[in-house]
Amino acid sequence: xxxxxxxxxxxxxxxxxxxxxxxxxxxxxxxxxxxxxxxxxxxxxxxxxxxxxxxxxxxxxxxxxxxxxxxxxxxxxxxxxxxxxxxxxxxxxxxxxxxxxxxxxxxxxxxxxxxxxxxxxxxxxxxxxxxxxxxxxxxxxxxxxxxxxxxxxxxxxxxxxxxxxxxxxxxxxxxxxxxxxxxxxxxxxxxxxxxxxxxxxxxxxxxxxxxxxxxxxxxxxxxxxxxxxxxxxxxxxxxxxxxxxxxxxxxxxxxxxxxxxxxxxxxxxxxxxxxxxxxxxxxxxxxxxxxxxxxxxxxxxxxxxxxxxxxxxxxxxxxxxxxxxxxxxxxxxxxxxxxxxxxxxxxxxxxxxxxxxxxxxxxxxxxxxxxxxxxxxxxxxxxxxxxxxxxxxxxxxxxxxxxxxxxxxxxxxxxxxxxxxxxxxxxxxxxxxxxxxxxxxxxxxxxxxxxxxxxxxxxxxxxxxxxxxxxxxxxxxxxxxxxxxxxxxxxxxxxxxxxxxx
Ligand SMILES: [Zn+2]
Numbered sequence: 001x002x003x004x005x006x007x008x009x010x011x012x013x014x015x016x017x018x019x020x021x022x023x024x025x026x027x028x029x030x031x032x033x034x035x036x037x038x039x040x041x042x043x044x045x046x047x048x049x050x051x052x053x054x055x056x057x058x059x060x061x062x063x064x065x066x067x068x069x070x071x072x073x074x075x076x077x078x079x080x081x082x083x084x085x086x087x088x089x090x091x092x093x094x095x096x097x098x099x100x101x102x103x104x105x106x107x108x109x110x111x112x113x114x115x116x117x118x119x120x121x122x123x124x125x126x127x128x129x130x131x132x133x134x135x136x137x138x139x140x141x142x143x144x145x146x147x148x149x150x151x152x153x154x155x156x157x158x159x160x161x162x163x164x165x166x167x168x169x170x171x172x173x174x175x176x177x178x179x180x181x182x183x184x185x186x187x188x189x190x191x192x193x194x195x196x197x198x199x200x201x202x203x204x205x206x207x208x209x210x211x212x213x214x215x216x217x218x219x220x221x222x223x224x225x226x227x228x229x230x231x232x233x234x235x236x237x238x239x240x241x242x243x244x245x246x247x248x249x250x251x252x253x254x255x256x257x258x259x260x261x262x263x264x265x266x267x268x269x270x271x272x273x274x275x276x277x278x279x280x281x282x283x284x285x286x287x288x289x290x291x292x293x294x295x296x297x298x299x300x301x302x303x304x305x306x307x308x309x310x311x312x313x314x315x316x317x318x319x320x321x322x323x324x325x326x327x328x329x330x331x332x333x334x335x336x337x338x339x340x341x342x343x344x345x346x347x348x349x350x351x352x353x354x355x356x357x358x359x360x361x362x363x364x365x366x367x368x369x370x371x372x373x374x375x376x377x378x379x380x381x382x383x384x385x386x387x388x389x390x391x392x393x394x395x396x397x398x399x400x401x402x403x404x405x406x407x408x409x410x411x412x413x414x415x416x417x418x419x420x421x422x423x424x425x426x427x428x429x430x431x432x433x434x435x436x437x438x439x440x441x442x443x444x445x446x447x448x449x450x451x452x453x454x455x456x457x458x459x460x461x462x463x464x465x466x467x468x469x470x471x472x473x474x475x476x477x478x479x480x481x482x483x484x485x486x487x488x489x490x491x492x493x494x495x496x497x498x499x500x501x502x
Contacts, residue, residue, distance in 0.1 A: 001055065001056040001057065001095050001096075001175065001178055001179075002056065002057045002058075002059055002091075002092065002093065002094055002095055003051075003056045003057070003058060003059065003094065003095060003096045003097065003098055003174060003175075003178075004058075004059040004060075004061055004088055004091055004094050004096070004097045004098070005033070005044065005047045005048065005058050005059070005060055005061065005063075005097075005098050006061040006062060006063065006084055006087075006088075006097065006098070006099050006100070007043075007044055007062075007063040007064065007065070007099065007100030007101070008062075008063075008064045008065075008080050008081070008084065008100075008101065008105070008117060009063075009064070009065045009066075009100055009101060009102040009105070009136075010025075010065070010066050010068070010069075010072055010102055010104075010105040010113075011068035011102050011104045011105070011136065011138060011232060011305075011306070011307060012068070012069070012070065012071045012072060012104060012105050012106035012107075012113070012235060012307065013068060013069060013070060013071075013234040013235065013306060013307025013308070013468055013469065014070070014071055014106055014234065014235045014236045014237065015234055015236070015307075015468045015476050016069055016070035016071075016234075016307050016308065016309075016358075016468045017070060017358050018069060018070045018309075018357065018358065019069075019070045019071055019072070019073045019108060020066050020069040020070055020071065020072045020073065020076065021073050021075070021076055022073070022075060022076040022079055022080070024066040024067070024069065024076075025064045025065065025066045025076065025080065026064070026065055026066070027062060027063065027064040027065075027080075028062070028063050029060075029061070029062045029063075029087075030060050030061075030062075031060065033060045033061070033062065033063050034048060034058070034060050036063075036391075037063065039390065040164075040388055040389060040390045041161075041163055041164045041384040041385075041388045041390075042100075042163045042164060042167070042388030042389065043100050043134045043163040043164060043166050043167030043170065043388070044063055044100050044167060045163075045164050045167060045388070046163065046164040046165065046166065046167020046168040046169075046170065046171060047098045047100070047167050047170065047171055049164070049167075049168060049171070050098075050167070050168055050170075050171020050172065050175070051171075053168070053171065053172075054171055054172055054175035054176075055175065056095075056171075056175055056178075059091045059092070059094060061084055061087040061088060061091075062080075062083060062084055062087055063100070064080050067304065067305075067418075067419050067420075067421065068304070068305055068306055068307035068308075069307050069419075070307065071106045071107055071108055072105060072106065072107040072108070072113060073107070073108055074107055074108040074109045076107075077107035077108075077109065077110065077113055077116075081116075081117055081120060084117075084121075085120065085121070085124065088121075088124070089124075094125075094129075095130065095178045096129065096130035096131065096132065096174045096177070096178050097121070097125070097129070097130070097131045097132070098132050098134075098167075098170055098171060098174055099118075099121075099131065099132070099133045099134070100133075100134050100167075101114045101117070101118075101133055101134070101135060102114065102135065102136045102138070102139065103135035103136055103138070103139020103140065103141060103145070103154070103229065103232075104136065104138055104139050104140050104232040104235055105117075106235055106237060111237040111238060111239070111480060112142040112144070112145070112237065112238075112239060114135075114139075114142075114145055115142045115144045115145045115148065118131070118133070118144070118145060118148040118149060119144065119148060121148075122148045129150075130150045130174050130177045130178055131148070131149055131150050132149065132150055132151045132152075132153070132170045132173055132174040132177075133145070133149040133151070133152050133153070133170075134152075134153050134154070134155075134163075134166050134167060134170050135152060135153070135154045135155070135227075135229065136154070136155055136160065137154060137155040137156070137157070137158045137160060137200075137202075137228075137229055137230050138158075138200075138229070138230060138231065138232040139154060139229040139231070139232065139243070140229075140231055140232050140235055140237055140239040140240050140241065140243075141188060141190070141229055141239060141243040141245065142238075142239045143188055146186055146187070146188040146245060149186075150174075150177060150184055151170065151173050151174070151177070151184045151186065151224065151225060151247050152186060152225075152227070152245050152247070153166050153169055153170050153173075153225050153227060153247075154166070154227035154228065154229045154245060156202065156211055156214060156215070156227065156228075157202050157203075157211075158200050158201055158202045158207075158230060158447055158448070159201075159385075159386040159423075159447060159448045159449075159450050159451035160386045160387070160388065160448065161384050161385075161386065161451060163388040164384075164388070169225065173224055173225065173247075182224060182249045182250075183249060183250040184224055184247050184248070184249065184250075185247070185248055185249075185250060185251065185252045185255055186225075186245060186246065186247040186248070186255055187245070187246055187252065187255035187256040187258075187259045188243055188244070188245050188259060189243070189244050189256070189259040189260050189262070189263035190241055190242065190243045190244075190263065191241070191242065191263045191264070191266045191267040191498055192241065192482065192483065192484050192485060192496050192497070192498055193241060193242065193266065193267060193270050193484050193485040193486055193496070193498075194231070194233055194240070194241060194473060194484045194485065194486035194487045195207075195230050195231050195241070195242040195266065195273065195486075196233065196273055196275070196471060196473070196486060197230075197233060197300075197303075197306070197446050197447065197471060198275045198277070198300070198446070198462065198471050199272070199273045199275065200230040200447060201447045201450075205272070206269035206272045206273070207230070207269075209265070209269075210228055210262065210265050210266060210269065211228060213261070213262060213265050214226045214227060214228050214244075214262055217246065217258050217261070217262070222248050222249055222251050222254055223246060223247070223248055223249075223254070223258060224247040224248060224249055225245075225246070225247040226244075226245075226246045226247075226258060226259075226262065227244070227245045227246070228242065228243070228244050228245075228262055228266065229242055229243045229244075229245070230242050231243065232306075233473055234306055234307055234468065234469055234476075236476070236477075236478045236479055236480045236481050237480055237481065238480055238481065238482060240478075240481040240482065240484065240487075241481075241482075241484055242266050243263075244259040244260075244261075244262030244263045244266065245259060246258040246259040246262070267498050270485055270486065273486060275471075277300070277462050277463060277464035277471065278461065278463060278464065279463070279464050279465075280314045280315055280318050280463055280464075280465050280466075281318055281322075283297055283315075283461050283463040283465075284297070284315065284318040284319055284322050284324065285322065286461055287324065287439075287440050287459075287461060288322055288324050290458070290459050292458030292459040293326075293437075293438070293439050293440075293458045293459075294435060294436065294437075294438045294439060294440060294441045294456065294457065294458055295439065295440045295441070295458060295459045295460075295461060296440075296441050296442075296443055296449075296453055296457045296459070296460045296461065297315055297440060297441070297442045297443070297461050297463055298443055298445060298446065298449070298460065298461065298462045298463055299312065299314075299315050299442055299443065299444045299445070299463055299465050299467075300445075300446050300462055300463055300464065300465055300467075300469065300470065300471045301314070301463075301464070301465035301466045301467030301468075301469055301470040301471070302314075302361060302444045302465065302467040302468075302469065303444060303445050303446045303467075303469035304332075304419050304420065304421045304422070304444050304445065305386070305387075305421045305423070305445055305446070305448050306445075306446060306469035307468065307469065308361075308444065308467055308468050308469045309332065309357035309358065309361055309419065309467075309468070310330075310331065310332035310416075310419040310420070310444050311331050311332050311333055311354040311355060311356060311357050311361060311419075312354065312355070312360075312361035312362055312444070312465065312466075312467050313331075313353070313354040313355040313361065313362035313363060313364065313365045314361075314362045314465050314466060314467075315329065315442050315463065315465060316329045316331070316353075316354060316365050316367075316413075316442075317362065317363075317365050319411075319440070319442075320365065320367075324411075324439070324440060325404060325405075325407035325408070325409065325410070325411055325439065326407060326408065326409035326410070326411060326438050326439030326440060327411045327412075327438065327439060327440035327441070327442065328411070328412045328413075328414065328428065328433060328435065328438050328440070328441050328442065329412075329413050329414070329442045330413075330414040330415075330416060330420070330422065330427065330428075330442070330444065331353055331354045331413065331414070331415055331416070332416050332417075332418060332419040332420065333353050333354055333356065333415050333416070334395065334396075334416075334417040334418075335356070336351055336352075336353045336354075336398070336415045337395070337396050337397055337398045337415040337416060337417050338396065338417070339351055340371045340374065340398030340400060340415060341374055341396055341398060343371055344371065344374075345371050345372070345373065345374055346370065346371060347370065347371050348368070348369070348370045348403075349368070349369070349370075349371070350366065350367070350368040351366075351367065351368075352364035352365065352366050352367075353365055353367055353413065353415065358468070360466060360467055360468055361466075361467055361468075362466075367400070367402060367413060368402075368403045369400040369401050369402040369403050369413065370400070370401050370403070371398055371399070371400060371401075372399045372400065372401040372412070372431075372432075373398070373399040373431045373432055374396070374397070374398050374399075375396075375397045375398075375399070375430060375431050376396060376397075377393055377394040377395045377396055377397045377416060377417065377418070377420075377430075378391070378392065378393045378430075379392050379394075379424070379426035379427065379429070379430040380392070380426065381423075381424040381426050383424075383452075384451075385423045385424055385451050385452055386421075386423045386448035386449075386451045386452075387421060387423045387448070389423075392420065392424060392426060392427070393418065394416040394417065394418050394420035394427065395416055395417025395418040396417045397414060397415060397416045397417065397431060398414075398415045399412055399413075399414050399415075399431045399432070399433070400412065400413040400414075400415065409437060409438060409439060412433060412438075414427075414428070414431060414433075421444075421445065421448065421449075422443040422444060422445050422449045422452070422453070423445075423448055423449060423451065423452055424452050425452050425453065425456075428441075435453075435456060436456040441453070446469070446471070473486070473487055473488055474488045483496050484496060
């Protein structure tokens with residue numbers, strides 16, 4: 001039994017004006033794919049581990065992944081898709097394909113780029129070829145993705161910590177399908193609502209209950225997989241919103257009923273999704289008054305994992321204005337990092353940082369300090385974290401110790417050359433910081449950072465900061481999204497009707 005392994009993954013923020021080009025993707029091919037991903041907690045690691053466990057041989061093709069950002073350029077989508085097709089065409093006879101897709105990829109030409117890729121693959125392999133797909137929890141799922149895949153499996157956790165488990169589940173189901181032991185059929189049901197990212201944490205109510213229901217369904221013998229996607233609100237696409245997908249063994253009515261049950265469960269929690277977060281000035285004031293440390297200020301509007309630039313200056317500006325000390329802010333600013341490198345360790349300098357990518361993220365801020373450390377930006381994470389990655393590279397990085405009145409603990413600005421999601425404490429530890437000792441840590445994220453930071457957090461303050469990942473959808477104008485409960489752009493959001501398909 002020979003199974004191809006592949007992945008093209010991107011979460012595309014349609015409100016981010018900077019498209020994602022081919023160069024933004026890190027791509028592993030053939031043997032390199034296997035060595036890169038084998039020991040990672042990622043679903044591709046699960047696909048690879050499945051070979052031995054479920055008795056198949058792997059044909060390794062390509063795995064391409066970029067940090068979330070603006071829509072993928074038409075050129076990048078075409079070139080990656082073409083290369084994958086060419087590699088598959090060179091394979092000896094294949095019995096199936098395991099494919100890792102994010103589920104929220106938008107290209108300049110395709111609002112449902114994942115579906116377009118699947119359409120091309122299905123056209124090549126025909127309707128009966130086993131094609132098992134995995135998705136991130138932040139997927140906006142199109143009906144055609146469910147129609148075109150043999151099995152669709154979605155992460156069950158946010159922060160995402162079950163990638164590898166889902167990869168192994170996909171591996172098991174494809175091997176059993178090829179052996180003729182099961183005949184998967186699946187159904188998709190989407191309640192017409194927005195599930196705001198602020199309430200998507202699967203460890204907390206109300207989503208913990210929904211995920212428990214999915215797990216309970218999956219424990220039933222005829223159910224092969226039961227998944228819930230939270231959806232991805234930063235994409236103005238027709239498929240915006242959460243979804244339930246259930247796969248059964250040859251029982252289409254059961255798949256529809258069970259997916260309907262999970263969708264009902266989502267619909268029933270909508271009144272528990274309301275929230276009110278402090279704005280930047282209020283949040284910094286709260287952090288300054290807190291006795292606990294470190295206080296984590298969550299910069300929701302500049303959530304790098306949600307496709308933001310990582311250089312927003314609103315919170316930095318406010319920390320300086322209110323005169324707090326003992327803070328750490330990380331900014332993606334290659335020009336500033338390079339200026340620090342030119343100046344050298346120990347040099348004192350004054351420079352303008354951040355706010356350089358697009359207008360939504362504030363103005364550059366003038367800072368002065370001393371270069372404490374320079375680093376090549378590479379670090380390794382040995383624990384299971386949200387992104388399933390082991391090897392990290394934030395590019396040439398500079399740690400600047402800020403000037404200011406004498407304080408018990410200094411404030412630091414970490415300037416990186418690449419946007420780096422704060423999903424590993426390695427980001428700070430690698431430059432010699434001791435994050436648990438600082439008074440305030442700013443994370444440019446929403447929920448995912450918690451897997452790494454929650455254990456050291458004294459207090460957590462989620463901030464309603466501006467930016468391309470602002471949590472209030474009223475900040476954006478949606479044109480292609482359908483009418484959804486909770487989406488202010490939808491006329492009479494409270495009147496959205498749920499026409500139950502079951
Ligand atoms: Zn995600």
